[in-house]
Amino acid sequence: xxxxxxxxxxxxxxxxxxxxxxxxxxxxxxxxxxxxxxxxxxxxxxxxxxxxxxxxxxxxxxxxxxxxxxxxxxxxxxxxxxxxxxxxxxxxxxxxxxxxxxxxxxxxxxxxxxxxxxxxxxxxxxxxxxxxxxxxxxxxxxxxxxxxxxxxxxxxxxxxxxxxxxxxxxxxxxxxxxxxxxxxxxxxxxxxxxxxxxxxxxxxxxxxxxxxxxxxxxxxxxxxxxxxxxxxxxxxxxxxxxxxxxxxxxxxxxxxxxxxxxxxxxxxxxxxxxxxxxxxxxxxxxxxxxxxxxxxxxxxxxxxxxxxxxxxxxxxxxxxxxxxxxxxxxxxxxxxxxxxxxxxxxxxxxxxxxxxxxxxxxxxxxxxxxxxxxxxxxxxxxxxxxxx
Amino acid sequence: xxxxxxxxxxxxxxxxxxxxxxxxxxxxxxxxxxxxxxxxxxxxxxxxxxxxxxxxxxxxxxxxxxxxxxxxxxxxxxxxxxxxxxxxxxxxxxxxxxxxxxxxxxxxxxxxxxxxxxxxxxxxxxxxxxxxxxxxxxxxxxxxxxxxxxxxxxxxxxxxxxxxxxxxxxxxxxxxxxxxxxxxx
Numbered sequence: 001x002x003x004x005x006x007x008x009x010x011x012x013x014x015x016x017x018x019x020x021x022x023x024x025x026x027x028x029x030x031x032x033x034x035x036x037x038x039x040x041x042x043x044x045x046x047x048x049x050x051x052x053x054x055x056x057x058x059x060x061x062x063x064x065x066x067x068x069x070x071x072x073x074x075x076x077x078x079x080x081x082x083x084x085x086x087x088x089x090x091x092x093x094x095x096x097x098x099x100x101x102x103x104x105x106x107x108x109x110x111x112x113x114x115x116x117x118x119x120x121x122x123x124x125x126x127x128x129x130x131x132x133x134x135x136x137x138x139x140x141x142x143x144x145x146x147x148x149x150x151x152x153x154x155x156x157x158x159x160x161x162x163x164x165x166x167x168x169x170x171x172x173x174x175x176x177x178x179x180x181x182x183x184x185x186x187x188x189x190x191x192x193x194x195x196x197x198x199x200x201x202x203x204x205x206x207x208x209x210x211x212x213x214x215x216x217x218x219x220x221x222x223x224x225x226x227x228x229x230x231x232x233x234x235x236x237x238x239x240x241x242x243x244x245x246x247x248x249x250x251x252x253x254x255x256x257x258x259x260x261x262x263x264x265x266x267x268x269x270x271x272x273x274x275x276x277x278x279x280x281x282x283x284x285x286x287x288x289x290x291x292x293x294x295x296x297x298x299x300x301x302x303x304x305x306x307x308x309x310x311x312x313x314x315x316x317x318x319x320x321x322x323x324x325x326x327x328x329x330x331x332x333x334x335x336x337x338x339x340x341x342x343x344x345x346x347x348x349x350x351x352x353x354x355x356x357x358x359x360x361x362x363x364x365x366x367x368x369x370x371x372x373x374x375x376x377x378x379x380x381x382x383x384x385x386x387x388x
Numbered sequence: 389x390x391x392x393x394x395x396x397x398x399x400x401x402x403x404x405x406x407x408x409x410x411x412x413x414x415x416x417x418x419x420x421x422x423x424x425x426x427x428x429x430x431x432x433x434x435x436x437x438x439x440x441x442x443x444x445x446x447x448x449x450x451x452x453x454x455x456x457x458x459x460x461x462x463x464x465x466x467x468x469x470x471x472x473x474x475x476x477x478x479x480x481x482x483x484x485x486x487x488x489x490x491x492x493x494x495x496x497x498x499x500x501x502x503x504x505x506x507x508x509x510x511x512x513x514x515x516x517x518x519x520x521x522x523x524x525x526x527x528x529x530x531x532x533x534x535x536x537x538x539x540x541x542x543x544x545x546x547x548x549x550x551x552x553x554x555x556x557x558x559x560x561x562x563x564x565x566x567x568x569x570x571x572x573x
Contacts, residue, residue, distance in 0.1 A: 316509070
């Protein structure tokens, strides 16, 4: 009887040990390497991240994979080196010195910017015209060809693509410009009447002054995916480039950046200001590591929250494998990586950043609106009057 | 007390999807999660030739919780009463009694402050996943939020709501600190 109890206890202990070991089993990500025979150009683009570990494929697709934008980060900043240490490695949360603000993104197919649907001078641009135009009478604002409203009306396209809008301008402005916190009441220059610019109006005008920002003041990393031969590599931004960029931009420099979070042809830019990650070993692959990275960005708000002040924060998860070689110290020097589906089903093969943008020097940004009537100086004056 | 609100919004866009139904929740056009599932299964039912693509689900979770704040101190009045009786062979003096000052008793008591814990995560989701998922969009979001919180608690934004709750209360008044003179000894 005693012996039977002991056996039972032993069995129970072994079972518990198995259960507890099972809990600690490391996630083993699936390597999506395709069949290399008859791969075809389309699939080569789709699997470019994993193909780079195959010398024959690298040779075959060398020309397309040699686009310098694909490896610009590591070319500039060197490669990620991960020191051998206790795994999993949990980073702290890297936070940028500047916290970007949220805004409505003003879709191009909506006439919100210039349509006075309710009362006269209710749209941001008609208010702006009333404020800035010195010599026109009220009706001229509608008729004149050189007002902000008339220009916007002329270029308005109600059939614009659903994703077209000012998200790119917002993502830059949210980093580079202070947020307007209050509405401002000013006198019209034509007549002595009050015009109130709400926070949403001020944000609309600020965004307009960033829509034509000179690319010289922005540094792009990654090949913009267009789906054609100008940008055919879907898994770019490659994971090792992405990881290195985060290390330098947020963990080292504490600077926010802009990310097109849509890997396809659409552009959905958001300003990113925080990150953290967990790195873990992969069973049976000593020179590969599995990484889960979380990026935190300001998000755009809906139109009914247009006067929102502050930062609506959202987090996106990215899962990838980093591969490298050991250096003489035994540290892993990362050469490449590939996107994977994470343990919670987050599919980073399908969903990962297309490219990221750094602003090397905010003071050197050259702002511009495509609308010739909108002047940076006048908008900044309004924002200053709002108490910012 | 704990309140939890999970909200979701789904966005998708595709040139093949005509662009008319880009937003499921919002000011333009509305669809339910079930509608989207149906559109994935049978695009023609929604006047489209191909299933929607580039679908993103945004899950927003707000929880309100009470957390322990600085421990408060509650002062409770104590009472002390002294009686004196003198007896000799000739006389008996009536017993006299008097209250004597005594320090109140200070005890620890809990204070709480309310915080909001917010987490918003945006995930890409395919038609295959939507079709395969059993449950509502809220169910999906609860799963996504819970797994995110478990692996990455740093993703939760904690803010004070300004609400406080003190269980210290006023000084108890029912404490007996005066004594009826008891002449029976």
